[in-house]
Amino acid sequence: MTKGCGRLLVLGCETCAAMSFAGGQRQVAELASAIRLGRKTSGDEGEVVEDAIARQCEPEFVDLIEDEVSECDAILSLACGAGVQLLAERFPDKVVLPGCNTTFLGVTEALGVWSERCAGCGNCILDKTAGLCPIARCSKQLLNGPCGGSMNGKCEISKDVDCVWQMIIDRLTRLGRLEMLEEIFPVKDWTPAGHGGPRKMIREDLKS
Amino acid sequence: MKSGSNLEGILESGQFAVTAEAGPPKGTSPKIIQRKGDLLKLCCDALNVTDNQTAIVRMSSISGCVLLKELGVEPILQMVVRDRNRLALQSDLLGAAALGIRNVLCLSGDHQKFGNHPSAKGVYDIDSIQFIQMVKAMRDEHKFINGEEISGDVPFFIGAAANPFADPFEFRVTRLAKKVNAGADFIQTQGIFDVPKFIEWMKMVRKRGLHEKTHIIAGLIPMKSVGMARYMRNNVPGLSVPKELVDRMADSKDPKEEGVKICIEAIEQLTEVEGVHGVHIMAVAWEDIVPRIVEEAGLMPRPVV
Numbered sequence: 001m002t003k004g005c006g007r008l009l010v011l012g013c014e015t016c017a018a019m020s021f022a023g024g025q026r027q028v029a030e031l032a033s034a035i036r037l038g039r040k041t042s043g044d045e046g047e048v049v050e051d052a053i054a055r056q057c058e059p060e061f062v063d064l065i066e067d068e069v070s071e072c073d074a075i076l077s078l079a080c081g082a083g084v085q086l087l088a089e090r091f092p093d094k095v096v097l098p099g100c101n102t103t104f105l106g107v108t109e110a111l112g113v114w115s116e117r118c119a120g121c122g123n124c125i126l127d128k129t130a131g132l133c134p135i136a137r138c139s140k141q142l143l144n145g146p147c148g149g150s151m152n153g154k155c156e157i158s159k160d161v162d163c164v165w166q167m168i169i170d171r172l173t174r175l176g177r178l179e180m181l182e183e184i185f186p187v188k189d190w191t192p193a194g195h196g197g198p199r200k201m202i203r204e205d206l207k208s
Numbered sequence: 209m210k211s212g213s214n215l216e217g218i219l220e221s222g223q224f225a226v227t228a229e230a231g232p233p234k235g236t237s238p239k240i241i242q243r244k245g246d247l248l249k250l251c252c253d254a255l256n257v258t259d260n261q262t263a264i265v266r267m268s269s270i271s272g273c274v275l276l277k278e279l280g281v282e283p284i285l286q287m288v289v290r291d292r293n294r295l296a297l298q299s300d301l302l303g304a305a306a307l308g309i310r311n312v313l314c315l316s317g318d319h320q321k322f323g324n325h326p327s328a329k330g331v332y333d334i335d336s337i338q339f340i341q342m343v344k345a346m347r348d349e350h351k352f353i354n355g356e357e358i359s360g361d362v363p364f365f366i367g368a369a370a371n372p373f374a375d376p377f378e379f380r381v382t383r384l385a386k387k388v389n390a391g392a393d394f395i396q397t398q399g400i401f402d403v404p405k406f407i408e409w410m411k412m413v414r415k416r417g418l419h420e421k422t423h424i425i426a427g428l429i430p431m432k433s434v435g436m437a438r439y440m441r442n443n444v445p446g447l448s449v450p451k452e453l454v455d456r457m458a459d460s461k462d463p464k465e466e467g468v469k470i471c472i473e474a475i476e477q478l479t480e481v482e483g484v485h486g487v488h489i490m491a492v493a494w495e496d497i498v499p500r501i502v503e504e505a506g507l508m509p510r511p512v513v
Contacts, residue, residue: 139319139321139330140316140330142316142332143335144335144337144338144383145335146374146375146379147316148316148370148371148374149318149319150374150375150376150445150446151445153375156318156445156446169376169379181379181382182382182386184341184386184389185338187294187333187342188333188334190333
């Protein structure tokens with residue numbers, strides 16, 4: 001991916017990506033060394049430099065590296081896909097490459113274990129599902145689950161995947177609110193989930 | 209009559225129904241469905257045509273239904289929400305109605321991960337319960353899911369699935385109640401091996417009076433070999449095959465015969481259960497055995513309505 005890119009800036013992102021051990025200063029240093037080594041063996045030309053900013057998704061932080069970027073031919077971003085794209089918008093004449101695969105919005109279960117929690121669907125129902133999301137965590141995104149494949153608390157797709165509907169039922173039972181599930185959830189409006197086109201949010205009170 | 213289907217006629221007149229499965233081929237030949245139709249037409253009241261079963265691409269369920277109709281066999285159109293969004297489901301329902309299909313079974317579908325296109329994007333725009341509601345509104349109110357008017361009748365006898373053997377057990381009856389409230393006229397259950405557990409589930413069903421609001425058709429899967437019994441016991445999510453049955457298959461000198469015996473015994477027990485209005489025999493890749501099972505279970509001849 002970085003072959004023939006010339007002088008390359010490997011750019012970390014010090015917030016979420018760093019917390020996920022994917023794009024902090026340490027990962028930047030490791031990746032930059034690996035690229036240097038690779039370039040040496042393959043004879044690919046160009047210096048590899050390193051830096052990291054607090055957040056690649058905020059223009060004011062991105063603007064801080066303008067001078068540094070002007071001296072490079074390409075940027076390899078270790079931010080999420082949002083960071084990569086803001087760099088591409090801010091630096092239209094530079095090659096911008098993704099250094100991470102952005103996977104999901106999740107939580108840290110334990111050191112080195114993350115799992116998905118939120119699909120960012122724009123229409124939150126956690127108040128009705130005991131704080132557990134079937135859109136992000138049911139393999140079929142069922143609103144009236146569980147399906148017939150739920151066994152021993154696990155999803156039909158894998159013994160390593162918890163059935164979120166079993167968890168919802170257990171939690172509502174504990175809270176004495178299981179009768180909430182007698183009602184049929186209506187069909188979902190997927191517009192705010194991205195099926196109405198790319199999403200944008202404007203807060204008039206914050207706009208300058 | 210909601211649909212005028214043979215299945216509806218039999219169930220609504222209080223007679224015991226027999227249905228079976230006629231899965232379409234992984235190819236274009238009409239002969240496979242036609243053969244199953246010819247084989248099963250005298251011993252069944254209607255045949256389910258599966259919809260990309262286990263997420264493996266096959267000839268479409270609607271075309272399978274039309275092939276059966278041409279033979280004079282009544283089809284049950286299976287439809288899963290895995291592969292179609294609300295637009296596609298509704299348009300296929302209009303087409304199915306126009307082609308004279310009168311029974312529809314509304315399903316979620318096995319996850320695409322199980323099939324032969326595991327990297328496909330699953331649709332799941334609506335779920336199976338919302339699907340039942342949608343078909344009911346199309347039939348009873350002549351309305352699409354967006355509230356717009358439909359021209360013409362949409363006469364479907366609406367079916368749904370129930371799995372008494374999946375977890376959590378107690379909630380399974382609640383989920384059935386949701387399907388009945390959504391508009392399910394009939395229910396075809398998952399294959400039953402653990403008859404006592406099914407009987408326990410039926411007690412809970414009767415306690416909520418659901419057996420009077422819908423027709424429950426008990427599912428059966430004849431076992432052909434001990435390998436099949438073991439596989440279903442260990443690898444199929446949502447199936448519960450007791451160890452005793454696997455042992456019976458393993459100890460038998462003629463496992464095929466033992467499988468038939470087990471199936472017939474189960475039917476005999478199930479016909480006695482209050483609220484069970486029929487049986488559904490899913491003899492996948494063993495359709496030839498169905499006429500014999502129906503005959504020996506004492507369910508022949510089939511009624512004419």
